[in-house]
Amino acid sequence: MPSTILQRLKAIVGEEHAYLPEEVDAASVKDHSLFADCPFEALVYPASPREIACIVDLCNQCQIPLTPRGGGTGVTGGALPVAGGILLSLRRLDRILHVDLSNRYAVVESGVITETFCTAIEAQGMYFPIYPGSKGSSFIGGNIAENAGSPRSCKYGTVKDFLLNLEVVLPTGEVIWTGANVYKDVTGLNLTQLFAGSEGVLGIITKAVLKIIPKPLKKRTLLAGFSDVRTACEAALSLSRGFIQPAAVELITRSAIDLTAPFVSANYPLLGPDVQAHVLLEWEEYTEAGLDLAVDESYKRLQAYDPVDVFSGISAGESDLLWSLRNRIGEAMTAQGCRYRDIDSCVPPANVFAYLESIDGIASRYGRRLICFGHAMDGNLHTMLLLPEGDSGVEALDLTSLLTDIYNAALSLGGTISGEHGIGCLQNEFLPLQLSATHLALMRRVKMAFDPRLILNPGKLLLT
């Protein structure tokens, strides 16, 4: 990159907000995928849509790839500058602009940390339930670009279900609002929803208007152990037939329990050898009476599947204890030096057990091991494929073949390659397993409609 480009970036954002690669620390350009560092030519921190538009104009003029970047918590490489060029962090767009209690929406800049937003509105009695595990460092804009899910998705949906309107800098350098700050809007094409999960290839989200709801005041947590995975899956599925949705229905299979148990508190609910899978439940309601109704209904359904143990958490401390095993799986794996590839196929919920059985068989055939847990009621499991030391999980040849088998298993059960992690640059090659050539060509034409020079986030989501 000619030094004049860096000078032009500095002219746009100020001297102290544009850097050469050698001037920045590695953490500010990484994400949570297994990819090695990508070479790039400048890192820039704009503070406004106007500055971003100027940077986009510059990239168009000079045909420089531009990669937008949120909190860097993605696991499929969506925020990595795989084609080089300019890396654009949204970090300085970090203001909560307006919380409208009457109309129940909030206007935020896209660089606001998800947890910061959640905490701020909860202080006002409101709630935004779609916080992913990475909420402490992920940005709202990244959550939108990935259409993030959450353990609470089985009750509340995904980020797309809370989007009212977006301000976006288009790859052509213009700024639009995609919709209006209202609950019903059919004026024009539904571009707001098209941006949900668009992984930064169609535009750079700079502001979002998010629906917020009253904060539930009552919560209860329950952990039920089952003597086999099939029964646990059936019990979880039976809850979805109930009238009152739990806010979370997580499955934790024995492989994850064994790996994580040493890392949780010694007074973690006793784990008999009989327990082959846990179902972790949580309800969020507004009244004690409503909570009792919900828990009673679910409890009756669970009992029909003869759980080995049931532990109930009423206080925050008890609830945290019950969640601790689920929440520390990743940490336990890292502490034991495991490297893993997190597969997040989603299948129709009734097919979860068939899917688990099928992929366990596949992993065995390849001599690999899977650690399975996740969002059972949505059919969206996390399957951690353990990688041998030194295997980056990106290039290994037999991995492509193994992943192809796993994704085909999900697809043959009516599923999809990714339920919440997205495609990024990690899973492009598998898209043709699910999407026809016609479908892929159409997506590329849509991309061209937004980004005729293909400068924005090249190498992501699409097969380009």
Added chain:
Amino acid sequence: MPSTILQRLKAIVGEEHAYLPEEVDAASVKDHSLFADCPFEALVYPASPREIACIVDLCNQCQIPLTPRGGGTGVTGGALPVAGGILLSLRRLDRILHVDLSNRYAVVESGVITETFCTAIEAQGMYFPIYPGSKGSSFIGGNIAENAGSPRSCKYGTVKDFLLNLEVVLPTGEVIWTGANVYKDVTGLNLTQLFAGSEGVLGIITKAVLKIIPKPLKKRTLLAGFSDVRTACEAALSLSRGFIQPAAVELITRSAIDLTAPFVSANYPLLGPDVQAHVLLEWEEYTEAGLDLAVDESYKRLQAYDPVDVFSGISAGESDLLWSLRNRIGEAMTAQGCRYRDIDSCVPPANVFAYLESIDGIASRYGRRLICFGHAMDGNLHTMLLLPEGDSGVEALDLTSLLTDIYNAALSLGGTISGEHGIGCLQNEFLPLQLSATHLALMRRVKMAFDPRLILNPGKLLLT
């Protein structure tokens, strides 16, 4: 149209399923807008995506405009063949293919009548809450293409919130599924949601996979009269701050009451001269206890606004009686020979009263009268602009100016031109009031990405 085209259509769909205009009755080519009949050249009733794809190919080869048509209940002309050419009815795609109780979705062809679908799944204990007033003749595919709303949208959302996957014949003649039959899917761009509200300009929806939920078993209805519209609006808004959402919160102002009262049963709740507006509420819950919680909470909120009268409906008969005034407004207007243009701007809910005040002032300045009622909690009112006899409401010059003022009033209050009716060919000219030239140009490029020859539903939604 050369007669060979009709022959080719008959070769695709069979002799008895393609007609010249003079062979069809007027009702099968009209909709509920105020537009006069549009000349067209053939009406065709295909029975499958494959047949539709062949018709699309023919239209591409011969550059013939193609207008898809659902139940013909739209009010903005979306199903009218304004550019001539071939009119394609989805009427024969009328099968409910699969109701999956375990995974809580249904697979239907797009020509299924909405009410037929609702009745079929309710017989199995399931529910699809987004049925518009026209449910008795509208098609599911049309509801999706318009992203239809419902009086129940304040609790359940709009059709887009119940879409899992769509089968679509693209304007290029290829057939794709836009997503997967799962609750979470981020594999590729969110084309499923882009089709919601796309008004038939991006593709012809042939099948839909719709989320279904357990059918609520308990219902209660309540009608509260208020001595002024402002208080009624405030009372309706206060309900949205509650924990438990009513399934419907409808506002009926005095103008609608006066017009409709003679058409409802004599034992309709007594209407004192003090009532200037009704708020009609309905709750749908699963248990009597849950219903009591919901009604009690709302009732306390309403009481704070000092209603003149409150009537409660517990039995189906009582509920129907309370809904009768709301449901018969259109019929009452027609019976009195009123012609009207139904304006359905949506504003943030806290701005409903300001919007009503503003547009009443505008109508007065033009010497016109408005009949206002609708979905108060969503901020989405129906405003019937009465038209003088002989005024088609489409061409009248002063109407453009009046509507411009009304839409600008909605926009200045943070609203949108249309909350549920769409743009069709009735409101194209107003799009630039809300959407920038950049936004409109982007929508046209997206249209071109789907339909490079611009054969599908020309003259609708976009300024083309």
